[in-house]
Amino acid sequence: MAENKIKPRILTGFMELLPADQILFNKIYDTIREVYESFGFLPLDTPVIELSEVLLAKAGGETEKQIYRFKKGDNDLALRFDLTVPLARYVAQHSGELTFPFKRYQMSKVYRGERPQKGRFREFYQCDIDIIGNEELSLVYDGEIPAVIYNIFRKLDFGKFTIRLNNRKVLNGFFEALDLSDKITDILRVIDKLDKIGASNVISELEKLDIESGKTEKIMDFISIAGNNNEKTEALRAMDINSEKFAEGVDELEKVVGYMRDFGIDEDYFEIDLTIARGLDYYTGTVYETVLDDHRSLGSICSGGRYDNLTEYYTNTRLPGIGISIGLTRLFSQLKEAGIIKAERACLVKALVIPMGAGMEYTLRAAGNIRNAGIPADVYYAEKSMKAKMKYANKLGIPYVVIIGEDEVNSNTVTLKDMTTGEQKTVAIDDIAKEIKAQERM
Amino acid sequence: MAENKIKPRILTGFMELLPADQILFNKIYDTIREVYESFGFLPLDTPVIELSEVLLAKAGGETEKQIYRFKKGDNDLALRFDLTVPLARYVAQHSGELTFPFKRYQMSKVYRGERPQKGRFREFYQCDIDIIGNEELSLVYDGEIPAVIYNIFRKLDFGKFTIRLNNRKVLNGFFEALDLSDKITDILRVIDKLDKIGASNVISELEKLDIESGKTEKIMDFISIAGNNNEKTEALRAMDINSEKFAEGVDELEKVVGYMRDFGIDEDYFEIDLTIARGLDYYTGTVYETVLDDHRSLGSICSGGRYDNLTEYYTNTRLPGIGISIGLTRLFSQLKEAGIIKAERACLVKALVIPMGAGMEYTLRAAGNIRNAGIPADVYYAEKSMKAKMKYANKLGIPYVVIIGEDEVNSNTVTLKDMTTGEQKTVAIDDIAKEIKAQERM
Numbered sequence: 001m002a003e004n005k006i007k008p009r010i011l012t013g014f015m016e017l018l019p020a021d022q023i024l025f026n027k028i029y030d031t032i033r034e035v036y037e038s039f040g041f042l043p044l045d046t047p048v049i050e051l052s053e054v055l056l057a058k059a060g061g062e063t064e065k066q067i068y069r070f071k072k073g074d075n076d077l078a079l080r081f082d083l084t085v086p087l088a089r090y091v092a093q094h095s096g097e098l099t100f101p102f103k104r105y106q107m108s109k110v111y112r113g114e115r116p117q118k119g120r121f122r123e124f125y126q127c128d129i130d131i132i133g134n135e136e137l138s139l140v141y142d143g144e145i146p147a148v149i150y151n152i153f154r155k156l157d158f159g160k161f162t163i164r165l166n167n168r169k170v171l172n173g174f175f176e177a178l179d180l181s182d183k184i185t186d187i188l189r190v191i192d193k194l195d196k197i198g199a200s201n202v203i204s205e206l207e208k209l210d211i212e213s214g215k216t217e218k219i220m221d222f223i224s225i226a227g228n229n230n231e232k233t234e235a236l237r238a239m240d241i242n243s244e245k246f247a248e249g250v251d252e253l254e255k256v257v258g259y260m261r262d263f264g265i266d267e268d269y270f271e272i273d274l275t276i277a278r279g280l281d282y283y284t285g286t287v288y289e290t291v292l293d294d295h296r297s298l299g300s301i302c303s304g305g306r307y308d309n310l311t312e313y314y315t316n317t318r319l320p321g322i323g324i325s326i327g328l329t330r331l332f333s334q335l336k337e338a339g340i341i342k343a344e345r346a347c348l349v350k351a352l353v354i355p356m357g358a359g360m361e362y363t364l365r366a367a368g369n370i371r372n373a374g375i376p377a378d379v380y381y382a383e384k385s386m387k388a389k390m391k392y393a394n395k396l397g398i399p400y401v402v403i404i405g406e407d408e409v410n411s412n413t414v415t416l417k418d419m420t421t422g423e424q425k426t427v428a429i430d431d432i433a434k435e436i437k438a439q440e441r442m
Numbered sequence: 443m444a445e446n447k448i449k450p451r452i453l454t455g456f457m458e459l460l461p462a463d464q465i466l467f468n469k470i471y472d473t474i475r476e477v478y479e480s481f482g483f484l485p486l487d488t489p490v491i492e493l494s495e496v497l498l499a500k501a502g503g504e505t506e507k508q509i510y511r512f513k514k515g516d517n518d519l520a521l522r523f524d525l526t527v528p529l530a531r532y533v534a535q536h537s538g539e540l541t542f543p544f545k546r547y548q549m550s551k552v553y554r555g556e557r558p559q560k561g562r563f564r565e566f567y568q569c570d571i572d573i574i575g576n577e578e579l580s581l582v583y584d585g586e587i588p589a590v591i592y593n594i595f596r597k598l599d600f601g602k603f604t605i606r607l608n609n610r611k612v613l614n615g616f617f618e619a620l621d622l623s624d625k626i627t628d629i630l631r632v633i634d635k636l637d638k639i640g641a642s643n644v645i646s647e648l649e650k651l652d653i654e655s656g657k658t659e660k661i662m663d664f665i666s667i668a669g670n671n672n673e674k675t676e677a678l679r680a681m682d683i684n685s686e687k688f689a690e691g692v693d694e695l696e697k698v699v700g701y702m703r704d705f706g707i708d709e710d711y712f713e714i715d716l717t718i719a720r721g722l723d724y725y726t727g728t729v730y731e732t733v734l735d736d737h738r739s740l741g742s743i744c745s746g747g748r749y750d751n752l753t754e755y756y757t758n759t760r761l762p763g764i765g766i767s768i769g770l771t772r773l774f775s776q777l778k779e780a781g782i783i784k785a786e787r788a789c790l791v792k793a794l795v796i797p798m799g800a801g802m803e804y805t806l807r808a809a810g811n812i813r814n815a816g817i818p819a820d821v822y823y824a825e826k827s828m829k830a831k832m833k834y835a836n837k838l839g840i841p842y843v844v845i846i847g848e849d850e851v852n853s854n855t856v857t858l859k860d861m862t863t864g865e866q867k868t869v870a871i872d873d874i875a876k877e878i879k880a881q882e883r884m
Binding site: 005006007008009010011014016017018019022023025026037038039040041042043044045046047048049050051053054057068070071072073075077088089090092093094097098099101103104109111113122123133136137138140141144258259261262263264311313314315316346347348349360361363364365368371376377378379381382383392395396 | 447448449450451452453456458459460461464465467468479480481482483484485486487488489490491492493495496499510512513514515517519530531532534535536539540541543545546551553555564565575578579580582583586700701703704705706753755756757758788789790791802803805806807810813818819820821823824825834837838
């Protein structure tokens, strides 16, 4: 028979975790969800499979090549490749039933059949929030989005981080004033590399784009603007760029910085960064990136921005929005590899009940008492040696074991052992949970 | 442009909810998860896409026809159609890294491209628990599985329910003793209809299977066994069936009933039912179904049982297990339609902060104070009339609004309005959360 067995395996580019890592992953996931909900975002859960016609209304080129697309019966189907297109479809489809501004979060898997490479996944979680307005959307939300992110990463405690923000109107206005609108995509791609390749290489790459040296100088002045957030907006104004869009962008940037302060974001944790642009044909106002200060090589762990019209492929109503996304699968994988996070527990229970001669009724009464007090508990049922049972508790890292022999049954007690300190104690069967809680407070 | 718009829509057979229903769905999902975890089940999250060869190791016939299967590059891929096959693959693949007995839960979407019909979904959540032993698995787990289910449905409070249990050894032993092993599949299919078609129709359908009338009589005696759980096992023994398997099954049934009592399951909530069989070529011991007493037409809302070997298609190691599954998408849809559940809230926040002349700094300080005390809160930023702002709070069903005008700012207070009673009260800006908590306790 052996030769008929099929080798159990999964596809490359798919992340599947052992329980200890899954517990860690879920803890991060739950923290993100909790903060999203505390700011009033509503849950959404769209289908993984959609009609290709609907999902690919906008896509083209690279995106389309990566898509998992197939036929079933007469239907041309595709797996979602992000959560933004399904949101646009959902809002367009249900606009009459939603209350605007519509704040939603979705934390789900998306699919991209790209060539697998280190740190890239074909199936990965995106944790998105978006706020969609009907015709208009207050600029205060541009401060709220980073406030949400700030609260999440303070709670997650992966180390010091910086939220970088910019405004696309500042960028577009600046290059329009220099009469370089037609080259903006190429220029932004070069500027984006400043951190990696340095100023002199940026200059030579800009020259390759046939930009006059006077303009290159202005570009370098622009992206070299330094100082604190106030000094940066002052310096932008002082540049005296002849563009209404630019002026509007600087105004917005200044206001958003003010709102971020009002939201209580520590000024050490955010900065204006004039080199970031994000998705070129999509964002129209504020844009964000987030980096871990001590692990900049990980790139942006959380990005997003403001867009003018979410649903243009589906309706004529103008629905402006702002959103941000955490690519959780990739982030988790990077943080683990960099040693920033580590699985601490291989179990979710606090106590393991071990019968050593006690009957099931007494054993299960003890376990029930613990669970009813809100403490997760498991029981070891197999008839094994004490040693085997303790080994099981140790392997899973269960913090307390509850040992029950005949003596305990006769005296209505249990023996509670703290697996960390090794201390043992006789406790009344009805007081186990109370005792565990008391020990945890110590 | 209008004629170029694509109609926003999803496929039939896919459930997508509006926020209020999604909140309700998530509340049920979270309750199930919480109870699963409290009993020591570990989280698992397998890929939606697997290799067809691996996923279809066992499948055939109907299952295979329903599968979403497609090629990407050289790979023959399929979407998972249940969570049991991925579990088998996972356990076979990682057996060396897992601690046995391995208790896992997975609550994820699965895919079946069946013809859409009322109450059937092509994408749906299964909420599974399984316990996998290495070579052996204690019978106490046969009592634990229904204890988990009992705790879940008591908490969910959908009304009185009954967990029905049977044992496949009792069924198989009985029909072997009658020398009807070759007809067992057909017989069980007929018996399964007893509730629907009544005893006399069952008799005539059994006759159509060419079963002698003496044996039909014995079968009818068997499935007509009535009484409480103890009386039923006594009656089974009294039948004097000449089969070791039958005797073993009755023993197990009796012991499992005993364990269920030890687990504290109210005897009103479970009963031996000799007519249930479940997946015919899969289960080998205890089997379960669960019905809502006042809504029996919904069928079993939660089913499962014990199997001899989870991983036979992948390894030679014998890994017996026991598990149960809640088909949450279908259940949710049925409960909603039957009026058993109803969305109560269209939001997750407890408070909406409404600035009426107050600056953003003061407004956001108030919101931050509420959130920092663990109460989800939102802010209405758009410059609209008081009426428009209150309408927004009403539409979402937000229980408290916090109104801040200039007077409040000058006196370091806010006006807290209970939207249910309409009562208003001036509260210090630092005491909003305390006051909301106090009012909720009343």
